[in-house]
Amino acid sequence: MNPVVTVRCFAGGAEAAGLSTESLPAGTVGELVDLMVDRHGPDLQRVLTRCSLLAGGVRVSDQTTTLADGATVDVLPPFAGG
Numbered sequence: 912m913n914p915v916v917t918v919r920c921f922a923g924g925a926e927a928a929g930l931s932t933e934s935l936p937a938g939t940v941g942e943l944v945d946l947m948v949d950r951h952g953p954d955l956q957r958v959l960t961r962c963s964l965l966a967g968g969v970r971v972s973d974q975t976t977t978l979a980d981g982a983t984v985d986v987l988p989p990f991a992g993g
Contacts, residue, residue, distance in 0.1 A: 916943060938977065940964060964986060967983065
């Protein structure tokens with residue numbers, strides 16, 4: 912059984928997903944992304960290609976990164992500023 916992960920989406924990610932927080936069963940970052948796209952469609956997939964994913968506050972880009980039960984994954988859009 913996969914761990915349950917809390918996903919928090921911000922800005923364009925929340926708009927494309929139609930929500931800002933959800934809990935999903937996923938053992939790896941890749942499984943989580945696939946499940947999110949399956950649930951929320953191609954608009955979210957396009958947004959995710961430009962977003963950073965943070966698991967426990969640490970940026971993850973390797974789709975095989977393991978997620979612990981109760982982990983929080985943040986979907987953050989690109990930032991600009993000074």
